Amino acid sequence: MTMENNSTFTLERHDNGIAFLKMDVVGETMNTLRAEFAEEFSAVLDQIKGDSAIKGLVVYSGKDNSFIAGADITMLDACETAEQASEIASQGQAIFDQIEGLTIPVIAAIHGPCLGGGLELAMACHERVCSDDNKTVLGLPEVQLGLLPGSGGTQRLPAIVGLQKSLDMMLTGKHLRPKQALKAGLVSDMVPKSVLLNVAEELALSGKKAKPRKSPMVEKALDSNPWGRKLVFDQATKTVLAKTKGNYPAPLKIIDAIRVGVEKGRVKGLAREAEHFGRLVKTSESKQLRNLFFATTEMKKETGVDGVEPAAISHVGVLGGGLMGGGISYVTANNAKLPVRIKDINHTGISNALKYSFDLLNKKVKRRFIKKSVMQQQLNMVSGTTDYSGFNQADVIIEAVFEDLALKQQMVADVEANCKPGVIFASNTSSLPINQIAAQAKAPENVIGLHYFSPVDKMPLAEIIAHDKTSNETISTTVALAKKQGKTPIVVKDKAGFYVNRILAPYVNEAANILLSGEPIEKIDRALVNFGFPVGPIKLLDEVGIDIGAKISPILEAELGERFKAPQAFNKLIDDNRKGKKTSKGFYLYTGKKSKQGKAVDEQVYRLLGVSPQSKLSEQEVSDRCVLLMINEAVRCLDEGIIRNCRDGDIGTIFGIGFPPFLGGPFRYLDSLGAKQVVEKLKNFQSQYGDHFTPCEALVAMADNEQSCY
Numbered sequence: 001m002t003m004e005n006n007s008t009f010t011l012e013r014h015d016n017g018i019a020f021l022k023m024d025v026v027g028e029t030m031n032t033l034r035a036e037f038a039e040e041f042s043a044v045l046d047q048i049k050g051d052s053a054i055k056g057l058v059v060y061s062g063k064d065n066s067f068i069a070g071a072d073i074t075m076l077d078a079c080e081t082a083e084q085a086s087e088i089a090s091q092g093q094a095i096f097d098q099i100e101g102l103t104i105p106v107i108a109a110i111h112g113p114c115l116g117g118g119l120e121l122a123m124a125c126h127e128r129v130c131s132d133d134n135k136t137v138l139g140l141p142e143v144q145l146g147l148l149p150g151s152g153g154t155q156r157l158p159a160i161v162g163l164q165k166s167l168d169m170m171l172t173g174k175h176l177r178p179k180q181a182l183k184a185g186l187v188s189d190m191v192p193k194s195v196l197l198n199v200a201e202e203l204a205l206s207g208k209k210a211k212p213r214k215s216p217m218v219e220k221a222l223d224s225n226p227w228g229r230k231l232v233f234d235q236a237t238k239t240v241l242a243k244t245k246g247n248y249p250a251p252l253k254i255i256d257a258i259r260v261g262v263e264k265g266r267v268k269g270l271a272r273e274a275e276h277f278g279r280l281v282k283t284s285e286s287k288q289l290r291n292l293f294f295a296t297t298e299m300k301k302e303t304g305v306d307g308v309e310p311a312a313i314s315h316v317g318v319l320g321g322g323l324m325g326g327g328i329s330y331v332t333a334n335n336a337k338l339p340v341r342i343k344d345i346n347h348t349g350i351s352n353a354l355k356y357s358f359d360l361l362n363k364k365v366k367r368r369f370i371k372k373s374v375m376q377q378q379l380n381m382v383s384g385t386t387d388y389s390g391f392n393q394a395d396v397i398i399e400a401v402f403e404d405l406a407l408k409q410q411m412v413a414d415v416e417a418n419c420k421p422g423v424i425f426a427s428n429t430s431s432l433p434i435n436q437i438a439a440q441a442k443a444p445e446n447v448i449g450l451h452y453f454s455p456v457d458k459m460p461l462a463e464i465i466a467h468d469k470t471s472n473e474t475i476s477t478t479v480a481l482a483k484k485q486g487k488t489p490i491v492v493k494d495k496a497g498f499y500v501n502r503i504l505a506p507y508v509n510e511a512a513n514i515l516l517s518g519e520p521i522e523k524i525d526r527a528l529v530n531f532g533f534p535v536g537p538i539k540l541l542d543e544v545g546i547d548i549g550a551k552i553s554p555i556l557e558a559e560l561g562e563r564f565k566a567p568q569a570f571n572k573l574i575d576d577n578r579k580g581k582k583t584s585k586g587f588y589l590y591t592g593k594k595s596k597q598g599k600a601v602d603e604q605v606y607r608l609l610g611v612s613p614q615s616k617l618s619e620q621e622v623s624d625r626c627v628l629l630m631i632n633e634a635v636r637c638l639d640e641g642i643i644r645n646c647r648d649g650d651i652g653t654i655f656g657i658g659f660p661p662f663l664g665g666p667f668r669y670l671d672s673l674g675a676k677q678v679v680e681k682l683k684n685f686q687s688q689y690g691d692h693f694t695p696c697e698a699l700v701a702m703a704d705n706e707q708s709c710y
């Protein structure tokens, strides 16, 4: 056995003729591909080509828990021109072509994330085997960075998994777990990690090619003729445009690069892919999406308070088995893998909360994501009670009862009386000040806000609200719990509405003002959806509950001032028991066929509000009025220290409200518009529509001093 050591790539030859090429980027937690590795990589490949004793090659990673996480995103950020970025893509293509061109069997042995350029490398190998570990995922997530796979992915993936599956993977950026990768034909075997290299070695030795994936008849028929393919591409384009509203350039470029490859051959396809890659790297959309990647990666490492370690958590209690309590229990057991005990005043509440977990897990079983036995294990971790029995083990109690201050204060007292000393009391309130909830606590340092967004299992944000007496350890322990539950937490100050609801309120109120001025509901919602929000503000009110908005507004108005005054006319809707989707009566119709529900406006709303709808404003004016108010309030929050920095403000808005990711969040968007222009627009709206548009002092100062947020 001989060994040669290169810095990133190491070639090890076994006596049986199989060589092992290990990639291990020194000093990094994860392997990524960088242009500077090209020369070394090519030299190793030349060595392999020149050594007739090598009969097969296994490519693997020297990292414990990752294969290759793709091209180094920092390197892409540093590209000054589209040509430079395009060159990086072409260089990757050339090296991967060399791998594919090796005349010996080349097997990729994959354990851990194998993404982007990592999967492109693996696809250039002749076969792929992966570990069956939870950490192993395969995918081309470039679209989520506003890019396309630039090193052959748009050409090789369709050839391996078929046109439709490859479009689905590249247009969504989804990660496939080992079983899914096997089913799709992306890997030819899935084995325990302990034998991964042996299996890959055997495969290389045998030189046998795995049986090609059997594509279903319909897929075969569509993929194999020009008309069928046209149908597939047309449908993909239609879906993309409906989803992106033209705001994201990458998906259409992905379709184009695949189409060129399929119709004009690999060489032309690769050229088109590299060209698009270069241009996309330089788009503002990709830049913002990359910023988002860097921001979330940075946040994964934070503890909430520098230098303060979280306490260990072994059990969690949840008070209230409603929709929020059920969701919180689910993410605690399923994501954080912690046993949860739910307390409700009656058994119906408990069974509803248990059903929440059951329904979600059952869906996973039906889709074959998990086995029934795993579902049972998960369900065993959630139990219920109508008293405090079993709560003495809990390290954290999360309260999700009605928004009633006296009730929440009572919960604090009950928990202090019935649970162990030092237990953290985390309130899921969306509006009540935490200091008031903690007002009569014996240990106010253990009381904190932990505000989730509905539906809890889907929404990625959690606001962590420390009041002035919350201890640093309580903050860091709560941050750690939220992260384990799969949330991205932002630590915010204890003031009405915290951050997310505070900036959401003026946005929604303005949409209501626009509606009351006579603009049609669909038009208002369409303007904001075209701007890039997942739903329009009026539809959002239906989803959240018109009564919830009406409940929060007076709290905000009392503490923060008149600019939070909600239009009184909306009370007429609540008097009509028109609270939105939950009452099957809202701004939209919720009767009839399920697929049609929530699609058409309920014209009765106009009558109730005394409005005769007539479209007068441009979509741009509608979205500007709502969004600029949100930005103005976000800047106020920053100025008041409600959020710690612009990054938290951007992430909170994108993850909590669905602010368009391609714009980077309110602060990044403000930078792209320029504070001066935003102030001018706000002043203009102020003269037309009232003082709630007054630009805040901090924003005016930014404009005067020509400052930016980042």
Ligand SMILES: C[C@H](O)CC(=O)SCCNC(=O)CCNC(=O)[C@H](O)C(C)(C)COP(=O)(O)OP(=O)(O)OC[C@H]1O[C@@H](n2cnc3c(N)ncnc32)[C@H](O)[C@@H]1OP(=O)(O)O
Binding pocket: 029, 030, 032, 069, 070, 071, 072, 073, 074, 089, 092, 113, 115, 116, 117, 118, 120, 141, 142, 145, 147, 148, 149, 150, 151, 153, 297, 300
């Ligand atoms: C030409 C090609 O087609 C173009 C491309 O390949 S573009 C890149 C495509 N790849 C991606 O988008 C994957 C991005 N990475 C991820 O999604 C996640 O990091 C992951 C799922 C791989 C792992 O997640 P997780 O285990 O939570 O680890 P995470 O904290 O995110 O990352 C660990 C480290 O790897 C780094 N990293 C991961 N992927 C990276 C990448 N593609 N570029 C640069 N750094 C990366 C992170 O910055 C972090 O660095 P640090 O330890 O110094 O802070």
